Amino acid sequence: MNKEDYILRIAQATPVQLVIITNELMVAFITEALDALKDSNIELFDHNINKAKDALMQLIDGLDFENPIAQELYELYLYANERLNKAFFARDADSAQEILEMFQNLLEGWVAIENTPDDRIAETLAEEAPQVFAGLTYGRDGLSEYIPEDEGRGFKA
């Protein structure tokens, strides 16, 4: 895995691309874990399974439960975490392989909609400047302008 490539992609990623990258990293970490297991390198195995779990946690963090698809994915992710724990403690390649395939499948889904043209989803987070919309930004209580907090302004590596 080429870190520089990933860093570059993350810097320019749209929200869905971040999801794609996270799924790719899941697949990469589990693949490396399985290789490490074949070489009986338990430390490397442990390290990569833990990284896969970290990536999984981020996917769970990124769920917005106002959308029904979040609940389905949540169920899957919880199951995946259980299997990764099983893989870790029992040093079981089959459990890890199962989750590898799961995320290879899910990845295909996200890649298929990567270029969804609908709207702002296609803009990169890094490029967003504060946006002010005259006439459409007044809050319920007053006429103050709506300026989104610029947490995405510029991307620091």
Add this chain to the structure above:
Amino acid sequence: MRIANNVPALFTHIHLRRNDRLKAASMNRLSTGLRINSAREDAAGMAIANKLSYQLVGLERASDNSTHGISLVQTAEGALNEVHAMLQRMRQLAVQAANDTNVTEDRVAIQNEIDALTDEISALSRRTEFNTIKLLGGEAARVSNVWTGVGAGAALNRMAAHATAISENMQAGTLHFNVMQQATPAELFGGGFLPGDTAATSGLLKINGVMIHVDEGDSLNDVWARVMEDAPHAGVTTDAAGSGFTSIINGSRPEINLGGSEVLWAQLGFDMNAAFIPGEDIQLSPLFMSSDTTGEVAPVLHPDGTLLYTADGNRVTIRTPEGHTVEMIINEPGQMQLRIEEFGGLRIQIGPNHNMNMRIQIPRMNAETLGLAESRGGQFVRLMQVTHLQGALHAIDQADHAIRTVSGIRTRLGAYQNRLEHTVNNLDNSAVNTAQARSRVQDTDMAREMTMFSKRNVMYQAGLAILGQANQRPQMVLSLLQ
């Protein structure tokens, strides 16, 4: 200044800013703010902290979502599932060893596997960590300490005894007891022979069913050397002075029964038919519980007046009248108090107010606390000994006890997980106890179906799917590369 002419896009944009939305005044949901703290942040703990010394653990980074709590609990669950599987295997092996069609060699092979599993349990317990917290190492346990002596002379004494399990809902308080009698081993006195003597006949020497063959004319020195070597298979030890046999395990269960050739035993200085002196389990008297809240000091008694505890060797299980249990390992005699604190465990904030938290308690779990081994003067003594029949029968009970302990903690973890999951997705908490709230993915086939189903939904819903999942920060994704 930009003017949007695509109103739906504007709303999409707002939805993307999930954090901003949560800050909006119209939010009427509880925040899913999550902080994982340790006993260190408990005010009551601080007051007592200078009297006690216990390990303090805290997570360095505060997290703003509940998923870390779930991950922690699932990690512990994963570990205990594995321990449970190993204990089941050990029970199976004990049952196999208890079959009298086995000869000693068969049982030795089974013992080796049991020993390997015991070591594996300890190793696994050490590997179980979450963000550097050793979940099964006692760092997430309820705090308790043992004091020996009474009144002004009382002193903290870690070596005298320690609690290995405390019921989750047990109130803080102090258990007062006097160890009248420590656990002792079974003994059979006898032994002693003239160095130059030889065996008068061929025959067998049997100790607890373990057999040693003797040929007429064998030097008794050689015979005794073989007895010493094989004695551990019989669950006993002896030494060169021929001063009798002592059981390795303490308590009332071990036996020492000789058999085979009466003549040969007599030559070695033993009366084959003499009864062994049974060992004693630990005895506590009296036993009182003083509760912090009521201040009351009450004896821990059965309705019929006998003390509510069971003992196996130097392990004690105490049951309070309210139904709570405390398990302890006691190594010394004398007056003691077990001080059970209110705090300990990992506290997880699941709501914005101070009292909206839950406490996760996981006791130390390793070979010792599960009753599979004990530390005696720095030596690691294995308590499951299946190389003789009586030991194998005992081992079945030992395995059952350990399995019950692990099952109890797994149930506890399951309840924690349910609660945390509902915090994450904000389902109504009244649904916690009913299965219908969750369609749990439980097996490989279901997972495969669900994966395909979700993948199709992602592709079909496109924009909505993105809103549902694509809410990560670039910085967080970047951290995965480090």
